Structure formats: C-alpha cells, structure tokens
Amino acid sequence: RKNLGVLSSEEIELAKMLLHEGQKHLFDHWPEPGVDDGRKKSFFDQVARLNSSYPGGLVSYIQNAKRLLADSKAGKNPYDGFTPSVPSGEVLKFGDDDFIMLEEVGVREARKAAFVLVAGGLGERLGYKGIKLSLPVETTTGKCFIQHYIESILALQEASSRQAQGQCKAEIPLVIMTSDDTHSPTVDLLESNNYFGMKSTQVTLLKQEKVACLDDNDARLALDPNDKYKIQTKPHGHGDVHALLYSSGILEIWRSAGIKWVLFFQDTNGLLFKAIPASLGVSATKGYHVNSLAVPRKAKEAIGGITKLTHTDGRSMVINVEYNQLDPLLRATGHPDGDVNCDTGFSPFPGNINQLILELEPYFEELSKTRGAISEFVNPKYKGSTKTSFKSSTRLECMMQDYPKTLSPSARVGFTVMDTWLAYAPVKNNPEDAAKVPKGNPYHSATSGEMAIYRANSLILKKAGAQMADPITDVFNGQEVEVWPRITWSPRWGLTFSDVKRKVEAECSVSQISTLVINGQNVFLDSLSLDGTLIVNAIDEAEVKVTGSVQNKGWVLEHIDYKDTSIPEKTGIRGFRIQKIEQLELNYTEPGNFCFKS
Ligand code: UGB
Numbered sequence: 040r041k042n043l044g045v046l047s048s049e050e051i052e053l054a055k056m057l058l059h060e061g062q063k064h065l066f067d068h069w070p071e072p073g074v075d076d077g078r079k080k081s082f083f084d085q086v087a088r089l090n091s092s093y094p095g096g097l098v099s100y101i102q103n104a105k106r107l108l109a110d111s112k113a114g115k116n117p118y119d120g121f122t123p124s125v126p127s128g129e130v131l132k133f134g135d136d137d138f139i140m141l142e143e144v145g146v147r148e149a150r151k152a153a154f155v156l157v158a159g160g161l162g163e164r165l166g167y168k169g170i171k172l173s174l175p176v177e178t179t180t181g182k183c184f185i186q187h188y189i190e191s192i193l194a195l196q197e198a199s200s201r202q203a204q205g206q207c208k209a210e211i212p213l214v215i216m217t218s219d220d221t222h223s224p225t226v227d228l229l230e231s232n233n234y235f236g237m238k239s240t241q242v243t244l245l246k247q248e249k250v251a252c253l254d255d256n257d258a259r260l261a262l263d264p265n266d267k268y269k270i271q272t273k274p275h276g277h278g279d280v281h282a283l284l285y286s287s288g289i290l291e292i293w294r295s296a297g298i299k300w301v302l303f304f305q306d307t308n309g310l311l312f313k314a315i316p317a318s319l320g321v322s323a324t325k326g327y328h329v330n331s332l333a334v335p336r337k338a339k340e341a342i343g344g345i346t347k348l349t350h351t352d353g354r355s356m357v358i359n360v361e362y363n364q365l366d367p368l369l370r371a372t373g374h375p376d377g378d379v380n381c382d383t384g385f386s387p388f389p390g391n392i393n394q395l396i397l398e399l400e401p402y403f404e405e406l407s408k409t410r411g412a413i414s415e416f417v418n419p420k421y422k423g424s425t426k427t428s429f430k431s432s433t434r435l436e437c438m439m440q441d442y443p444k445t446l447s448p449s450a451r452v453g454f455t456v457m458d459t460w461l462a463y464a465p466v467k468n469n470p471e472d473a474a475k476v477p478k479g480n481p482y483h484s485a486t487s488g489e490m491a492i493y494r495a496n497s498l499i500l501k502k503a504g505a506q507m508a509d510p511i512t513d514v515f516n517g518q519e520v521e522v523w524p525r526i527t528w529s530p531r532w533g534l535t536f537s538d539v540k541r542k543v544e545a546e547c548s549v550s551q552i553s554t555l556v557i558n559g560q561n562v563f564l565d566s567l568s569l570d571g572t573l574i575v576n577a578i579d580e581a582e583v584k585v586t587g588s589v590q591n592k593g594w595v596l597e598h599i600d601y602k603d604t605s606i607p608e609k610t611g612i613r614g615f616r617i618q619k620i621e622q623l624e625l626n627y628t629e630p631g632n633f634c635f636k637s
Contacts, residue, residue: 045072045076046079046083049083049087050080050083053083053086053087053090054066054083056090056096056097056098057086057097057260060097060098060101060102060258061101061257061258061259062101062259062260064259065260065262065270068267075268078268079268081268081269082268082269082270085269085270086270088248089248089250089251089270089272092247092248093250093282094282094286094409094410094411094412095410095412097251099412100250100251100435101258101260102258103415103435104253104258104417104435105256105257105258107415107416107417107435108253108256108258108417108419109256111417111418111419111426112256112426117364117416118348118360118364118368120350120351120352121348121349121350121368121372122348122349122350122351122372122373123346123347123348123360123365123368123369123372123388124346124347124349125346125347125387125388126345126346126347126357126452126453126454127453128333128345128389128453128454128455128456129321129325129453129454129455129456130456131317131321131455131456131457133457133458133461133499133502133536134502134536138317138536139535139536139537140320141316141317141318141320141321141324142316142317142320142535142536142537143316143320143535143537144319144320144323144324145315145316145317145318145319145320145321145323146195146198146199146202146316146534146535147199147202147203148199148299148300148319148320148322148323149195149196149198149199149209149211149316149319150196150199150200150202150203150209150211151209151297151298151299151300152195152211152298152299152300152301152302152319153211153212153213153214153293153298153300153301153302153399154188154192154211154212154213154214154301154302154304155213155214155215155216155280155284155301155302155303155304156172156188156213156214156215156216156303156304156305156306157216157277157280157303157304157305157306157439158170158171158172158215158216158217158221158225158306159216159217159218159220159221159246159247159274159277159279160218160220160221160274160277160306161220161221162174162307162466162467164467164468164469164472165466165467165468165469165484165485165612166469166470166471166601166608166612167469167485167608167609167612168608169224169608169609170221170224170225170228170306171184171306171307171466172184172185172188172221172225172228172306172307173185173224173228174307174466174485174609175489175609176309176488176489176492177309177489177492177493177525177527178489178610178613178616178617179525179527179554179556179594179617180527180556183228184306184307184309185225185228185229185235186232186235187309187312187530188213188304188312189213189234189235189236189237190235190236190529190530190531191312191315191530191534192211192213192237193211193236193237193530193531194529194530194531194534195211195312195315195316195530195534196209196210196211197531198534198535199211210238210241211241212241212242212243212293212298213237213241213242213243214242214243214244214245214284214289215242215243215244215245216244216245216246216247216277216279216280216283217244217245217246217247218246218247218249218274219246219248219249220274222244222246225244226244229242243287243289245280245283245284245287245289247274247275247279247280247283248272248275248279249272249273249274249275250272250273250274250275250434250435251270251271251272251434252270252271252272252273252432252433252434253417253419253429253432253433253434253435254429254432255427255428255429256426256427261432271432272434273432273434274436275434275435275436275437276436276437276438276439277305277393277437277438277439278413278414278415278436278437278438278439278441278442279437280303280439281406281409281411281412281413281439281442282410282411282412282413283411284301284406284411285406285407285410285411286410286411290399290402290403290406291403293399294399294400294403298399299398299399299400300319300322300323300396300397300398300399301396301397301398301399301402302315302319302394302395302396302397303393303394303395303396303397303439304394305393305394305465307465307466307467307488308392308394308462308463308464308465309464309466309488309489309491309492310460310461310462310463310464310491310492310495311332311394311462311463312530312534313461313462313495313499314332314394314455314457314461314462314463316534316535317455317457318330318332318394318396318455318457319396321453321455322396322398325451325453326398326451327396327398327451327452327453328397328398328401328402328446328450328451328452329357329395329396329397329398329442329443329446329450329451329452329453330395330396330397330453330454330455331345331359331391331393331394331395331440331453331454331455332392332394332395332396332454332455332457332462333345333389333390333391333392333454333455333456333457334389334390334392334456334457334458334459334462334463335383335385335389335390335456335458335459336385336386336388336389336390337380337384337385337386337480338377338378338379338380338385338386339362339366339377339378339386340362340386340390340480341362341480342362342390342391342392343359343360343361343362343365343390343391343440344359344360344362344365344378344386344388344389344390344391345357345358345359345360345388345389345390345391345454346358346359346360346365346388348360354448355448356443356444356446356448356452357443357452357453357454358440358441358443358444359391359393359438359440359441360388362378365378365388366378389454389456391440392462392463392465393439393440395439395440395442397442401450405442405445405446408445409445413437413438413439413441413442413444413445414437414441414444414445415435415436415437416435416436416437417433417434417435417436418433418436419433420433459481460491460494460495460498461495461498464481464483464487464488464491464492464495465483465488466483466484466485466488467483467484468482468483468484469484469601469612470484470485470486470516470517470518470601470611470612470614471517471601473486473487473516473517473518474516474517474518476518478519482518482520484516484518484612485612485613486515486516486518486520486612486613486614486615487518487520489613490520490521490522490523492527493522493523493524493525493526493527494510494521494523496523496526496527496528496533497510497523497524497526497549498523499533499536499539500526500539500543500547500549502536503536503539503540503543504540504543504546504547505543505546505547505548505549505564506546506547506548506549507523507524507548507549508524508548508549508550508551508553509551510522510523510551511551513596515596515598515613515614515615516600516601516612516613516614517614518614522551522596523551524549524550524551524552524553524554524555524569525553525554525555525594525617526549526553526554526555527555527556527557528555528556528557528558529557529558529559531559531560532557532558532559532560532562533557542562542563542564543563543564544563544564544565544566544584545565545566546566547564547565547566547567547568547569548567548568548569549569549570550569550570550571552570552571552593552595553569553570553571553572553573553593554571554572554573554593554594554622555569555572555573555574556572556573556574556575557575558574558575558576558577559575559576559577559578559579559581559583559627560577560579561577561579561581561582561583562575562577562583562585563582563583563584563585564585564586565584565585565586566586566587567585567586567587567588567589568587568588568589569589570588570589570590570591570593571589571590571591571592571593571621571622571623572591572593572594572619572621572622572623573585573589573622573623573624573625574622574623574624574625575625575627576624576625576626576627577625577626577627577633578627578628578629578630580629580630580631581627581628581629581630581631581632581633582631582632582633583625583627583633583634583635584633584634584635585625585635586634586635586636586637587635587636587637588637589623589637591621591622591623592620592621593620593621593622594617594618594619594620594622595617595618595620596615596616596617596618597615597616597617597618598614598615599611599613599614599615599616600614601614623637
C-alpha cells in the first residue's frame with residue numbers, strides 16, 4: 040500500500056482486486072510515492088481497460104486462466120466423456136431446383152439480416168503487412184475484399200427489397216470487428232473510398248481489446264518486457280465478437296429494428312457470397328438457430344470437422360472439433376481407424392469454414408445469460424516435461440465457432456454443406472508455406488484464392504449453359520493451379536444462380552485465354568463467342584445485349600516471383616500479374632435498350 044501513492048478510489052479497488060487474485064508481483068518493483076506517478080496512473084488505465092473489456096472482469100479472466108492452466112498441466116482432454124457422431128444437416132447441390140428455391144428464400148430473408156465481419160487478425164501467416172481486407176479478391180478488376188463484401192451486401196439488400204415490393208427499403212447493417220492492429224487502416228480504407236457505396240451509418244466498427252498474458256500456472260499476469268508499468272497483452276481470438284456485439288448494445292438495436300438473422304464471416308473468402316443466399320434459405324426453412332457453413336472434407340484434412348458430441352451425462356452439442364482432436368477422439372471412442380473417408384470419398388464429418396448464421400432472438404437470449412463469454416482454451420508452450428514453466432508467456436484464447444458450446448440440447452444447431460469450389464477459398468498462407476502443402480490439399484494462398492474466383496464463375500456460367508473451355512494447369516510461386524477463363528462480374532449482375540441463368544441466353548462460348556468483366560445489372564449475353572478480353576460497363580437504366588464474336592489478343596498472365604522485392608507484396612504473393620495487351624471495352628452511360636453485335 041505504501042508504494043501505491045495517491046490513487047483514486049477506483050484505482051485502489053483495482054489494486055485490491057489484483058492483490059486478492061495473487062498479482063502482488065505487479066507492484067513489487069514500484070518505487071515510493073512521488074516517483075513514476077504518471078506511469079502508475081497509466082498502469083491503472085490499462086488495468087481498467089482489461090477489466091471492463093472481459094466478461095466478468097479480470098477476476099474472471101484470472102480464475103478461468105488458473106482452471107484452464109491446471110487442466111492443461113494435467114493433460115485433461117476437453118472431450119473426455121463425449122462420444123462423436125455425424126450430425127444432421129443439409130447437403131446442397133449447386134444449381135438444382137432445391138438450391139434455386141433456397142436462394143430465393145435466402146434473398147427474401149436478407150432484408151432481415153445483419154452481417155458481422157471479423158477482421159481483427161493480421162495476415163502474419165500470409166506474409167502481407169497491410170490489412171487483409173485491402174487485398175484484391177482478384178487482379179482482373181483489382182477490387183479488394185471489403186469492396187467485394189460491401190457490394191455483395193448491397194446487391195442482396197437491393198434484391199431483397201425488390202422481392203418485398205411495397206414494404207420499406209431494407210438497409211442491411213454491417214459490423215466489422217477490428218483490433219488495435221487493424222482498426223485505423225480499416226477506417227482509412229472505408230473513408231477514403233466512401234464506404235464503397237454503403238451508407239457510413241450502415242457500418243459499425245467494434246474494436247476488440249487484447250487480453251493479459253500469463254507467466255505461469257498460477258496465472259500471474261506478465262509484465263511487458265519493455266515497460267514495467269504495462270501488462271503484456273496478446274489477441275484473444277475471433278470469439279471476442281460475441282461479447283462485443285452484446286456489450287455494445289447493437290443486438291438490442293437490431294432486435295427492435297426487426298432483424299432476424301446475424302451472419303458472421305471471415306476476412307478473405309472471396310467465394311462466400313455465392314453460398315450466402317442458399318445457406319440463409321436453409322436457416323429460414325429449417326428454423327436453425329445456428330447454421331454453420333461447411334464444405335466436404337477429406338479425412339484428416341487440416342480443417343475442423345462439424346461433429347455431434349454426446350456426453351455420458353446426457354449433454355449433447357453440434358460443434359466444430361479441430362482436425363487434430365477429431366481423429367484421436369474417434370479412435371478413443373470405438374472407431375479404431377479414426378477419421379476415415381466414407382463411400383462418398385469424404386469424411387462423414389463436414390469441414391467447418393467458420394461462416395455462421397445465427398437466429399437473432401435465441402442468440403440474444405443466450406448472450407443475455409453469458410454476456411457473450413464463450414468457451415476458451417489455453418495453449419502454453421512448456422519448458423520441460425514437468426510443465427512448471429513456459430517458454431514464453433501465454434494467454435486465453437477463444438473462437439467464434441465455439442458459441443454453440445453453451446447452448447441447451449434443444450437448440451436447433453445444423454449445418455449446410457456446399458461444394459468447396461462454390462463456397463470456400465480463403466487467403467491465409469504465404470507463397471513459401473503454400474508451396475509446401477501436400478499435393479491435392481488446398482493452398483489457401485493469394486494464388487489459389489484468385490484462381491478459385493475464376494473457376495467458380497466459369498463453372499457457374501457452364502451450368503447456366505455457356506460452353507467454357509477447359510482450364511490449363513500452370514505453376515505460380517511453386518503452386519500448381521487450374522487456370523480457367525478470367526471471368527468476373529459485379530455482385531449485382533449475378534447474385535444468385537437464377538440471375539446468371541436469366542442473363543446468359545442462347546449458347547455462348549468462352550475460350551481459355553479469355554477475360555470477361557461485367558459491371559452492370561442488365562447485361563445479357565446472347566450467343567456470344569469470346570476469345571480475348573471483353574469489358575462491359577452499363578448503368579442500371581441501360582439494358583444491353585451482347586452478341587456475336589469478340590476476338591482480340593486479350594490479357595495474359597505474366598509469371599513473377601514473390602521474392603522479387605521490386606514488385607509490390609500484394610502482387611508478388613500471387614506469382615503472376617496481368618499484362619493487358621488488347622481488349623474490347625463497352626460503356627453504356629445513357630438509359631435505353633442496346634444491342635452490341637460484333
Ligand atoms: N480474427 C479476429 O477478428 N480477431 C482475432 O483475434 C483473430 C482472428 P484466421 P484461424 O477458415 O479454415 C479459423 O487467423 O483462427 C479474424 C477457424 O478458427 O484466418 O486460424 C481474422 O481477421 C478454423 O476453424 O483463422 O482459423 C479472420 O477474419 C477454420 O475454419 C478470422 O478471424 C479456419 O478459420 C479467422 O482468423 C479456416
């Protein structure tokens with residue numbers, strides 16, 4: 040007490056709490072009052088922040104940490120007593136009648152939806168220093184992830200409002216969770232681009248705080264090695280999003296505005312919005328409180344499996360089990376071969392892609408009980424087998440997909456499986472690591488993420504009736520990928536499969552070297568034969584039919600090496616850049632009906 044100096048009553052309460060929770064060491068080095076008083080104040084400012092940003096405050100954090108560290112030291116398996124089984128969910132087939140019906144339902148429901156983008160992570164694994172939202176989804180148009188996401192939400196909003204003629208126009212809210220690492224660049228990116236066409240009032244940024252690091256099994260908080268008046272902190276994980284949504288009061292606002300669905304998504308999946316309408320349709324038709332989007336997963340593939348867990352005490356839940364835990368769990372519960380493919384050629388446990396659709400009302404009820412706190416874990420790197428000290432400080436972590444862990448078994452928790460080519464192509468790995476991925480497994484790199492967009496769009500056009508040339512294989516940054524025609528369209532052109540089908544009329548064909556960019560809602564392709572590059576830009580009031588044969592030298596992919604430091608990182612991590620040699624560009628800026636025949 041003598042070292043604390045002149046403190047406010049709140050600061051004294053915080054100090055008492057820390058001492059009570061075994062944190063005396065934080066003050067051991069403090070000099071007498073009058074020395075470093077300003078720094079002591081800023082120490083308590085930080086403690087107050089750490090205390091208020093964690094559900095239940097620092098007391099809960101320290102107690103949870105002690106419990107989890109003791110479990111970890113004892114080697115306790117979090118799945119003890121649980122038996123895994125395959126949960127029931129929906130498996131969709133792109134383009135069939137059911138899929139089309141679900142997309143229609145999803146678009147209708149979208150006017151009651153809110154989107155939540157978790158974007159607090161830095162792309163350390165990707166080898167890119169900026170925020171991942173600023174990376175291009177593909178380099179044909181160069182649109183970045185946040186632009187693509189916003190345009191997709193606006194397209195949904197418009198289509199949903201059209202379906203509900205007569206009722207007031209929807210305005211779909213977007214929350215972006217940022218962190219200290221990503222907040223300012225995210226604000227800058229949005230502001231300098233006028234929120235990419237969204238009203239700024241539609242977008243809310245919620246910044247997650249880091250959590251205190253832990254030095255030992257007694258959960259003693261770690262001091263920053265460079266500042267003895269500061270507690271060392273690290274990210275807590277994307278699971279923070281639930282507590283932030285709850286504590287910000289935004290869920291209450293959404294409830295009173297009639298929002299029914301909350302859709303969570305990650306920062307770099309350029310395919311996601313192709314899967315959203317049908318998945319939301321599944322939530323609505325099945326009445327799912329929780330719907331996890333999933334893709335077929337090869338046994339032992341390095342993504343979590345969605346699993347039903349039933350405990351000997353009767354509890355059960357449908358939850359993501361990380362791949363490294365699923366195989367041992369199966370082996371320990373009567374499946375001697377562990378995680379193996381079934382006769383479909385895939386594991387019966389679908390792969391979690393961490394895009395969740397929650398029904399707002401039960402979500403809000405649950406969060407009212409938990410304040411958004413969800414199951415946490417700790418992953419200390421021990422120095423030796425006695426597990427008494429750590430190689431470096433650790434901290435508690437949490438994941439947004441663990442939300443269903445606290446739900447009662449009566450909660451309707453399901454999943455929707457879509458083809459990987461349609462739904463999932465994240466950009467997470469740097470070129471060097473991606474090149475080491477075993478053949479046949481996904482690279483999840485900037486190269487594969489971009490190629491996946493072209494492949495998906497080509498396959499959708501093919502399903503809509505166009506003749507698409509087969510892809511060639513090529514190697515960029517050491518990764519062998521399929522190169523399809525570079526097809527891109529604005530979300531307003533092809534939000535659903537029905538939209539695309541309606542706009543691709545009599546037989547069209549596209550050669551492998553081709554590039555097609557469609558910007559505009561009412562562009563129709565009719566017996567178009569494309570062998571080169573075609574760009575069509577049209578305002579909404581212009582209805583444009585494009586027909587005939589377009590041939591030019593087009594745009595080609597030039598190989599580059601990510602190690603070449605003269606090339607910007609954004610481009611280098613792809614392993615190619617586009618050489619624009621020749622193109623036909625059509626611009627329609629006046630209202631009317633037009634037909635372009637080459
Ligand atoms: N994120 C935050 O917003 N805050 C944080 O503190 C951390 C991350 P990563 P991860 O798609 O294959 C997830 O790092 O966590 C954001 C699932 O847990 O890209 O390793 C971050 O900005 C896993 O089950 O992924 O793995 C990004 O938008 C699997 O589905 C998002 O959270 C895996 O993704 C994910 O962060 C996957």
